[in-house]
Amino acid sequence: MEKAAMMQTAQEMVESFVDLPTIPQVATRVIELLDRPGVELDEVADMILADQVLAARVIKMVNSPLYKPAHEIKSVKRALIYLGFRHIRELAFTCSFVDVFEGRDGILDIKSFWEHSFGVGVVSKIIAQRVRYPDTEKAYLVGIVHDIGEVFLSYYRQDAFRALLDSTHGHPFRLVEKEIEFLGTSHNEVGLCIAQKWNFPADYCEVIALHHAPEDATLDPTLCAIVNLADLFCCVRQLDYGGKSWVTFNLAEEKAWSILKSYAPHLADLDVERFCYELDDRVPEIEDMVRSIFQGIGA
Amino acid sequence: MALETKPIDVKAALKISDKDFEQLRDYIYNVCGIYFHSSKKYFLESRLARRLEATGCKSHGDYYQYVRAGMTGSTELKKLLDEITTNETCFFRNMPQLGALENKFLPEIVAAKSKIGFRKLRIWSAGSSSGEEAYTMAMILLEKRNALLKDWIIEIVGTDINETVIAQAKEGVYGSYSVRNTPDYYLKKYFKEESPGRFVLSPEVKKLASFNHLNLYDDNKMLFMKSFDFIFCANVLIYFDTASKSKVVQHFYNNLQPYGYFFVGQSESLHGVNDKFKTVHFPGGFTYNK
Numbered sequence: 269m270e271k272a273a274m275m276q277t278a279q280e281m282v283e284s285f286v287d288l289p290t291i292p293q294v295a296t297r298v299i300e301l302l303d304r305p306g307v308e309l310d311e312v313a314d315m316i317l318a319d320q321v322l323a324a325r326v327i328k329m330v331n332s333p334l335y336k337p338a339h340e341i342k343s344v345k346r347a348l349i350y351l352g353f354r355h356i357r358e359l360a361f362t363c364s365f366v367d368v369f370e371g372r373d374g375i376l377d378i379k380s381f382w383e384h385s386f387g388v389g390v391v392s393k394i395i396a397q398r399v400r401y402p403d404t405e406k407a408y409l410v411g412i413v414h415d416i417g418e419v420f421l422s423y424y425r426q427d428a429f430r431a432l433l434d435s436t437h438g439h440p441f442r443l444v445e446k447e448i449e450f451l452g453t454s455h456n457e458v459g460l461c462i463a464q465k466w467n468f469p470a471d472y473c474e475v476i477a478l479h480h481a482p483e484d485a486t487l488d489p490t491l492c493a494i495v496n497l498a499d500l501f502c503c504v505r506q507l508d509y510g511g512k513s514w515v516t517f518n519l520a521e522e523k524a525w526s527i528l529k530s531y532a533p534h535l536a537d538l539d540v541e542r543f544c545y546e547l548d549d550r551v552p553e554i555e556d557m558v559r560s561i562f563q564g565i566g567a
Numbered sequence: 568m569a570l571e572t573k574p575i576d577v578k579a580a581l582k583i584s585d586k587d588f589e590q591l592r593d594y595i596y597n598v599c600g601i602y603f604h605s606s607k608k609y610f611l612e613s614r615l616a617r618r619l620e621a622t623g624c625k626s627h628g629d630y631y632q633y634v635r636a637g638m639t640g641s642t643e644l645k646k647l648l649d650e651i652t653t654n655e656t657c658f659f660r661n662m663p664q665l666g667a668l669e670n671k672f673l674p675e676i677v678a679a680k681s682k683i684g685f686r687k688l689r690i691w692s693a694g695s696s697s698g699e700e701a702y703t704m705a706m707i708l709l710e711k712r713n714a715l716l717k718d719w720i721i722e723i724v725g726t727d728i729n730e731t732v733i734a735q736a737k738e739g740v741y742g743s744y745s746v747r748n749t750p751d752y753y754l755k756k757y758f759k760e761e762s763p764g765r766f767v768l769s770p771e772v773k774k775l776a777s778f779n780h781l782n783l784y785d786d787n788k789m790l791f792m793k794s795f796d797f798i799f800c801a802n803v804l805i806y807f808d809t810a811s812k813s814k815v816v817q818h819f820y821n822n823l824q825p826y827g828y829f830f831v832g833q834s835e836s837l838h839g840v841n842d843k844f845k846t847v848h849f850p851g852g853f854t855y856n857k
Contacts, residue, residue: 505851
């Protein structure tokens with residue numbers, strides 16, 4: 269299907285979404301802060317403290333196994349000291365983003381969405397570190413937001429989405445291809461429209477639009493390839509929307525793999541098997557982190 | 568006076584530190600190619616308790632030094648591997664693998680072979696032990712007999728170096744532990760519980776598989792194991808040193824059809840053993856093809 273037609277369909281679809289949430293101000297501010305040099309630690313602390321729900325979430329999450337503090341951290345200030353500047357921004361962004369999807373359980377439930385999204389965030393960061401991509405924090409954040417289109421598609425187009433999943437029963441499939449077949453567009457285009465509405469930076473938009481086609485990326489193909497691979501790995505290592513997506517892939521044939529190998533030739537020696545087993549070990553941490561976001565915080 | 572066997576008190580077992588666990592995990596992975604997930608830490612801890620007692624090592628760190636001091640394939644390493652892989656065999660052991668096989672790899676191969684009009688499927692369970700893996704395949708394929716595999720010839724071969732387990736496989740009688748993962752549907756359809764805890768496999772399943780003695784080191788005999796569509800070899804290569812592993816895996820590579828798949832155990836890896844095989848990922852695992 270023509271790209272322009274798919275984009276057109278997505279635009280019309282997003283316009284028709286009733287009560288599409290707006291992005292929380294605090295998330296926009298964190299994104300702004302990401303690219304601004306010379307940001308002070310206090311500025312971030314103030315921003316977090318100004319929002320009590322956000323502050324509580326930050327503390328919950330910093331105590332989850334993913335961040336492994338030796339002792340319980342009870343204040344935002346301690347969290348800042350423990351995590352350091354870069355990580356606290358990651359955390360603040362993630363926490364501020366949680367509300368956007370609240371109550372949007374569609375055919376895909378929000379918990380599975382978060383597990384997949386966090387998974388892709390964490391794995392993107394690991395891959396970014398392995399290939400020595402300079403901004404691992406950005407890799408983490410774009411990993412988290414890469415599938416925003418999916419939540420809204422599965423929420424606002426429940427009948428079509430259910431039909432799509434029913435049609436795949438017992439067969440391997442890639443969601444994106446099925447979406448095009450059933451909806452005339454995919455979560456990539458829908459996600460892009462939403463990201464543009466929310467004024468996401470251009471390189472974030474590119475990843476959202478092209479995380480299944482990194483070879484078409486022009487701004488940052490490496491970043492798109494990182495997220496693409498992280499997405500594939502998550503889909504085969506239990507962070508797969510509760511088993512609703514069913515993917516197989518041969519790494520050697522993936523374009524993202526070629527892109528990353530030319531970016532970082534040492535990647536050819538990666539012990540892929542061990543990499544997968546190590547990811548399995550991270551899964552409970554990611555699940556705990558998602559639990560920690562939703563537990564015990566009055567919404 | 569009767570000799571008393573001392574059971575292992577798991578609670579009293581020495582706690583393994585994260586550092587010792589990681590050290591042993593990395594050692595076992597590097598030498599044997601089997602990965603111990605963090606979730607298996609306590610399992611490893613309880614199994615190691617026996618080895619610590621037997622070797623007189625006072626700590627996991629001491630034991631790590633002890634097992635490392637032996638050559639690759641040393642007696643202690645073998646004993647350790649026996650401890651950690653014991654009782655691994657059962658029917659329907661690796662569900663993600665079976666799911667992928669049923670949904671993707673089998674239909675794919677059937678389609679490829681149908682095109683050239685060759686309706687024969689050959690499967691090899693290398694290191695078949697008492698036959699659970701081979702018979703699991705037999706049951707899955709029997710279920711396809713009326714549709715996907717109508718009029719197909721199916722050959723399942725199980726091989727092992729141990730004659731005792733081959734005899735058990737041929738007999739086809741199992742205890743409750745072997746069938747613990749078997750879905751009810753299969754248990755009712757293909758087993759008969761002759762007496763409590765004694766499950767006898769139905770003749771139609773047994774008919775599909777044959778079992779033979781084979782030493783995977785035996786180059787001459789390995790040359791005759793030709794044209795397989797699927798080869799399974801779970802928790803066998805872990806006992807081999809790298810050079811032998813490479814040689815055996817090369818045989819598997821040669822004996823596999825161009826579109827065939829080679830499966831290893833759930834936590835195993837061929838990294839550094841063979842660079843010809845390509846890794847194909849599926850939910851919950853991976854397999855190798857040419």
